[in-house]
Amino acid sequence: MTVTYNAEVATVRGLGCFLKLLARWRGSIYKLVWMDLILFLTIYYSLNVTYRYILDESGKHVFESMVIYCKDYVNLIPLSFVLGFYVSVIMTRWWNQYTSIPHPDPLAVFVSATVHGQDERGRVMRRTIMRYVCCCVTMIFTMISPRVKKRFPTLDHFVEAGLLQQSERDIIGDLDKKFPKYPKHWLPIVWASSIVTRARKEGRIRDDFAVKTLVDELNKFRGQCGILLQYDHINIPLVYTQVVTLAVYSYFITNIIGHQWVEDNKYKMDLYFPIFTTLEFFFYIGWLKVAESMINPFGDDDDDFEVNWMVDRNLQVSYLIVDEMHHEHPQLVRDQYWDEVFPAELPYTAESKPFKYSPPPIYC
Template structure:
């Protein structure tokens, strides 16, 4: 989940960034601690078995396996594959966020360009914006589970005041005739019809104002369509599978390849005279690579992530 922290880094004081590193909510520690705990448990289990359980012949075989896994782990281009994948996912998520069709600009134009303070003019302005909010709600119910839970049926939209009974009947009849096609655009057609009627009644001063409102409606509709496209056209599954397999296979190899064995076993190998007990740099690698992967998994569905951000 996106967590705001700008207020904590208002200055470039080093203590501010130390406080950020210690935060738990929305942190890398919260997202990978279970995976890190499982990795370290398996790592120390193999280490204990090598030191205290295995016999000399078994230790020798294990040492050869350590050397093989360590030398072969460099064959996985993890940094390149994972870095490019993260870039694609982050760009997709940010594009999704900035494409959210906020109704505020359209509300400003409707309030400004519609003239007349009588009851009919007020109802026309409110109805146009109700249709816009209805369209936005219908879009979010298609892409965000939290909104779908809030508005599971047409009746819930009626109860919320976004839809009338007659309008609900029209949408249901259209859905029965063409059930495979989405109907989110229908409220915008209704809104455009009200805008055209307002121009004929003189409630919109000129054609320039009329075109401005129509342009805003069209921009709103285009953004709604883009959100649906993001939801229906995901990142290719094969790419996600390749990255996930690369990360997990790398750390499965690291479970063995980063084990400590005595220097005398292979003087030309990667082994050290000092037994550090804790795999410091392997743990840091786990933080970086697994953290990247978990961020990508969280942002893989930009529609759901955007709604989490807006909550």
């Protein structure tokens, strides 16, 4: 489940609100880098012990030459530029994937408003359209998310969950045999558009403009599903990911040697622990791990999108809008400010009075 902490950082007091978040483990940078850090320090101290207690004088001289060489040339690796740009691209792609996730709510509102009929036929039409829409996006999730794929490994599991009828599953199975190369996630949208056409012929949709609106929304929904599939198929070029990974690890392999303590080192603190070398490793490797965890937000990482929750929520809300709330609304009554036309000010609670606003000067 996505780690959320907005409520804890709503107000800054004292030394800051982010300090109390540093001790968290789940979704933290410590959880991502601890194994790499242990391996880094193990290799570092192995070389350190070898230099101080195992090598003879000639061996120490060669080791010291290697330390100087690595220390002088390690900065030729443009790590900050390569890694910074890579993480920036990953974060932009991560947010764009989230905003591309289609939600059936707007379409459900259109269906409820335009497909009329309180009888069983009208109810079946509205619910079936939304079931097909939810089935479409769930099929997409099974293709891009391991979590959802484990939940719906086959079309039979769609039937068991009520997203497909057995006859519909058989139609998709037959098409898969005839045209096995392409996924059939778009087929439920085609069925939904056919139901819209039938509803118009039966007079349950009262004008052609409403039909066009529904078909446009169905196509828009299918298009967003296609965008998610494209994000899954078209990755950031592998060559760039390889360049960044090689740059980071080659930089720190060089640093393991270049930042070793040697006898002519004027800083005695590094004799016991490489403080700033460890901090540098922590930040750069942490940066790389952030990119690795965000490059596919539909996986099993702590901060990945909660797609299984979306599957349940989509169907529940869709049925609620087109069935339970179809053409229903509270009784029409005069509002509290009927005689005043508009309120001078809405009331404040005792706790909220300190936050009472003053209008900006431009509006005075």
